[in-house]
Amino acid sequence: MDIKQTPLYRRRKRLNQLVMVLCQLATVIGFVFLFAILFTLVTKGIGSISPSTFVERTRMNGGGLGNAIWGTFLMTCAATVIGTVIGVAAGTWLAEYSGKGLMAKVIRFINDILLSAPSIIIGLFIYAVVVVPMGNFSGWAGVLALTVIIVPVVIRSTEDMLRLIPNSLREAAAALGAHRWWIIVRVCYSGARAGIMTGILLGFARISGETAPLLFTSLNSNQWNFFDLGSEMANLPMTIYQNMTINAFIPDLVALAWGGALILTAAILILNIAARYFSRQRS
Amino acid sequence: MATTNAIQASGLGHLSDATRKRLQRKARIDVWFERTLFAFAFAVLLLLGAIIASLMFSSWPAIQRYGLDFFTENRWAANVEVFGALPAIYGTLLTSFIAIVIAVPVSFGIAIFLTEQCPGFLRQPLGTLIELLAGIPSIIYGMWGMEVLAPLLRTWFPTVFPAGTGLATAGIILAVMIIPFITAVTRDVINTVPAVMRESAYGLGCTTWEVTRRVILPSVKGGLVGGVVLGLGRALGETMAVTFVIGNNLFLSTTLTGQGTSIAALIANQFSESDGTQRSALLALGLILFLITFAVLAFARYLLRNSTGRHA
Numbered sequence: 145m146d147i148k149q150t151p152l153y154r155r156r157k158r159l160n161q162l163v164m165v166l167c168q169l170a171t172v173i174g175f176v177f178l179f180a181i182l183f184t185l186v187t188k189g190i191g192s193i194s195p196s197t198f199v200e201r202t203r204m205n206g207g208g209l210g211n212a213i214w215g216t217f218l219m220t221c222a223a224t225v226i227g228t229v230i231g232v233a234a235g236t237w238l239a240e241y242s243g244k245g246l247m248a249k250v251i252r253f254i255n256d257i258l259l260s261a262p263s264i265i266i267g268l269f270i271y272a273v274v275v276v277p278m279g280n281f282s283g284w285a286g287v288l289a290l291t292v293i294i295v296p297v298v299i300r301s302t303e304d305m306l307r308l309i310p311n312s313l314r315e316a317a318a319a320l321g322a323h324r325w326w327i328i329v330r331v332c333y334s335g336a337r338a339g340i341m342t343g344i345l346l347g348f349a350r351i352s353g354e355t356a357p358l359l360f361t362s363l364n365s366n367q368w369n370f371f372d373l374g375s376e377m378a379n380l381p382m383t384i385y386q387n388m389t390i391n392a393f394i395p396d397l398v399a400l401a402w403g404g405a406l407i408l409t410a411a412i413l414i415l416n417i418a419a420r421y422f423s424r425q426r427s
Numbered sequence: 428m429a430t431t432n433a434i435q436a437s438g439l440g441h442l443s444d445a446t447r448k449r450l451q452r453k454a455r456i457d458v459w460f461e462r463t464l465f466a467f468a469f470a471v472l473l474l475l476g477a478i479i480a481s482l483m484f485s486s487w488p489a490i491q492r493y494g495l496d497f498f499t500e501n502r503w504a505a506n507v508e509v510f511g512a513l514p515a516i517y518g519t520l521l522t523s524f525i526a527i528v529i530a531v532p533v534s535f536g537i538a539i540f541l542t543e544q545c546p547g548f549l550r551q552p553l554g555t556l557i558e559l560l561a562g563i564p565s566i567i568y569g570m571w572g573m574e575v576l577a578p579l580l581r582t583w584f585p586t587v588f589p590a591g592t593g594l595a596t597a598g599i600i601l602a603v604m605i606i607p608f609i610t611a612v613t614r615d616v617i618n619t620v621p622a623v624m625r626e627s628a629y630g631l632g633c634t635t636w637e638v639t640r641r642v643i644l645p646s647v648k649g650g651l652v653g654g655v656v657l658g659l660g661r662a663l664g665e666t667m668a669v670t671f672v673i674g675n676n677l678f679l680s681t682t683l684t685g686q687g688t689s690i691a692a693l694i695a696n697q698f699s700e701s702d703g704t705q706r707s708a709l710l711a712l713g714l715i716l717f718l719i720t721f722a723v724l725a726f727a728r729y730l731l732r733n734s735t736g737r738h739a
Contacts, residue, residue, distance in 0.1 A: 160634035164544060170536025171553075174610070177603045178560050181571045188574070233467035241461050242468075251468050254475045256728045260657060262664020262720055264691050265478065268698075268713040272481040292474065299471065323453045325460035346562075353564025356666035356691070360698055381566055381667075388570055388671065405567055416562045420555070 182409075189406025192399040197407075202366040202383055205396060209404050211368045215378040216408075219283060219362060220352045222373070223290035228344055230291070231298025238299065239306035240328055252303075259296040266292045267357035275361060283369070283377030286362025293354060294347040301343020305336035342423040349415035353408055355381035380404050478717070486711035489704060497711065501679035503693065505701070510708040512715060514679040518594055518689040519716065522669060523662040525598025525683075530605045531655055537606070538613035543635050554614060561607035569671035572600040577672055587684055590674065595684040597673040604668050605658040612654030616647045653731035660724045664716060666691035690716040 147153055200208030234251075242248030270289040275281055309332050317327040333340075358364075364382040369375065387394075387401035442450070489497065493510060500511025541554055576599065577591030588596065620643050628638040644651065674686025675696055688696075690712045698709050 156634055156637070160636040163636040167536040167540040167544065170533045171540045174533050174537050174606050175556075178607065180575070181563070181567065181603070184571055184575050185567060230467050230470065233464050234471055237461070237464035237468040241464060251471055253725075253728065255471055257721060257724050258471065258475060260660050260720075260724055261478075262666070262691060262716060264664065264666045264694055265482075265713055265717045265720075268694070268710060269478045269481055271698075272485045272710070273477065276485075295471070295474075323457050325457050326453075328460075349562060353566070355564070355566045356695065359695055363699075381564065384566060384570070385667070388573070401570070405570060409563055409567055412562055412564060413559055416559050 185402070185406050185409055188399070188402040190403075192403035193406065197400070197403055201368050202378065202400075204366075204391075204394070207366075207400075209380065209383060209400065209407070211366070211378040212364075212380045212383040212404065213407070215283070215362070215365075215369060216352060216380040218371070218373075219286050219290060219358075219377060219379060220348060222287045223294055223351055224344060224348045226287070227291045227294035227298055227347065231295045231344075231347075232302050232340065234295070235299040235302025236306060236328060236332075239303045240324075240332070255296050255299050258292075259300060262356075263293055263354050264356035264359070267360050270357070271360040281361065281363035281376045283362050283373035283375065286358050286377055286379065287373065289357035289361045290351040290354065293357060294351050297347035297350065298340075298344055301346075302336070302340050305339030305343070306332055308339070309335045338423055342419045345415060345419035345422065349412045349419070352415075353381060353412050355385050358382050359385075380408050384408070479714075482710060482714040482717060486707055486714050489707035489711045492704060493708070497708070503677040503688075505697070505705050508704055510705065511679075512690075512712055514677060515688050515690045515693045515712055516715065517679060517681065518597075518673060518687040519663055519691070519719070521594050521683070521687070522597045522601055522673065522689055523659055525595060526601035526605060526662045527655065527659055529599065529602035530609055530658060533602075534606050534609035534613055534658075535651075537610045538617060539639055541610075541614050542617045543639055554611075557607050557610050557614075561611055564667075565604060565665055566667040568600050568604045568668040572596060572668065573671040576600065590686060592672045592674045592686065593684050594673060594682070594687040597669045597687075597689070600668050600672055601662045601665060604665065605661055608661060609654055609658040612657065613651060616650035616654060617643055619650070620646055649730045653727045653729075656723055656727035656730065660720050660727060663723060664691060664720050666695050670695050 197208040197210070198213060199210045200206075201211040202209060234255075238248055238252060242251075266289050270285050270292065274285040274288055278285070313331055313335065314327050317331045318324075322330070358379055358381060362377040362379060362382070364386060365376040365378040367378070369377055384401045384404045387397040387404075391397045489510065493500070497510065497512050498516075499513060500509060501513045502509060502511055503514055504510075537557070541550060541557075545553065573592070577588075577596055579591075580588040580596060581591035624642055624646065625638060628642040633641070669689050670692040673688055673692050675688050675692065676686035677688055677693070680687060694709050694713055697705065701709055
């Protein structure tokens with residue numbers, strides 16, 4: 145008798161086909177949902193974006209998103225710069241000096257926790273240690289909250305990338321008489337630069353869309369605020385949030401919120417694609 | 428000084444004074460370089476300590492006033508100064524549970540499709556697409572839930588979702604949000620299985636499902652659970668995707684589809700207009716959320732560390 149005719153064989157084959165169809169179904173469902181979101185975003189957002197959206201400030205009627213976009217850009221850049229200094233330094237210690245000690249294990253573990261800690265908690269923390277003592281919401285508080293979120297990302301990618309540098313390179317430099325810090329700065333960093341940059345870019349993309357940590361730190365503002373980080377700072381996620389909730393009775397502002405959401409998502413997707421392209425180019 | 432001794436001991440004593448001084452200076456830079464780097468790494472530890480300490484300190488008035496009643500009181504009524512964490516904790520746990528129940532089968536299905544079935548030319552683009560979608564800010568999911576999903580649910584199932592919004596709606600939105608994330612982790616974990624294992628199972632005559640079920644999934648069990656628990660951690664602490672659709676009902680309603688609230692949503696909604704005891708109670712909620720996610724994330728990291736260690 146042909147083995148393909150046995151009941152067991154047929155049952156196994158049928159089960160296999162069933163599960164594979166279910167997997168395909170799951171893929172279709174997943175992508176349908178995600179594309180539905182992107183579709184809604186584009187159809188609702190595209191109509192309210194015009195050149196004036198980028199240059200006018202937010203108002204209760206009409207207006208644009210210029211000050212919010214600028215505020216988000218400024219705070220994200222500032223947080224990325226501070227976060228890069230802290231994160232690269234700490235990541236370098238973990239990769240180059242920590243060895244197998246307990247301290248390194250603990251720091252790595254804590255960093256992993258901070259990497260996915262709820263961002264609203266970070267906002268509460270900065271509120272308690274910065275906003276309360278200073279007495280007012282400020283751009284600096286927002287910057288610090290975003291810094292706390294990006295630092296673990298940079299630490300992680302710095303450590304991972306430095307660990308990819310072969311030890312023979314370090315040994316070769318040491319044999320030529322280089323000091324350890326010189327080896328790290330000139331040999332290890334130049335090898336790991338592309339990877340670390342990718343990590344920073346991904347972190348930048350992530351914090352630019354964070355809303356929850358800004359709720360109680362930078363708050364929002366409808367005025368132009370170019371460099372005064374000491375007072376409240378307008379930003380895109382908070383503007384979207386407020387337009388969708390407390391200002392939701394004004395149709396123009398809701399439409400503007402969708403426009404802002406489209407701008408934000410497009411910027412983040414472009415940054416992610418750039419980071420990917422960048423890392424592929426160099427490796 | 429230790430560095431001076433080291434230079435002498437290494438037989439550099441015959442060098443001229445100037446050279447020796449230069450070497451000593453460089454050696455000192457070495458020491459200070461390491462100390463500076465360590466200070467930054469240590470700051471990470473201090474940061475976690477500071478987060479817990481500041482939350483405890485600022486939520487102390489509420490903890491002192493309500494004690495354990497905080498966990499058993501089933502309403503959050505600011506006008507009479509009665510604050511109970513139960514509705515928010517219930518909402519947080521329930522929405523995350525719904526999200527996991529929906530997201531895990533779908534994510535595993537997508538990951539299995541991507542690794543075992545998908546034609547080669549689609550594998551890379553679809554995988555990249557999933558990773559990109561994992562980067563969409565969570566507020567977008569919340570807006571979509573409020574503007575599209577809630578009205579749809581209300582029209583399609585008016586008896587189950589009379590308002591469209593509610594705990595179940597929030598759970599569905601969370602599921603959509605964490606599907607790309609869990610899928611990406613699951614796919615990476617499955618990809619760590621050596622090709623030899625897969626090939627030998629196929630060589631014995633297994634079907635694709637048998638290879639997946641009996642060989643691949645068991646060999647990366649820890650990593651799979653770790654990925655799911657990481658997704659759970661995201662869902663528990665999510666603010667923006669939930670706030671729009673959860674309904675913001677501050678009284679405990681132990682239903683699946685009713686209006687409710689979650690810890691993060693409650694904080695986001697009330698914090699800026701609160702003061703005194705209410706603000707302190709909200710900070711206490713934040714502390715509870717942090718402790719819950721801390722436990723969940725620690726568990727996930729423990730599982731993931733074990734699993735990657737075995738294959739890397």
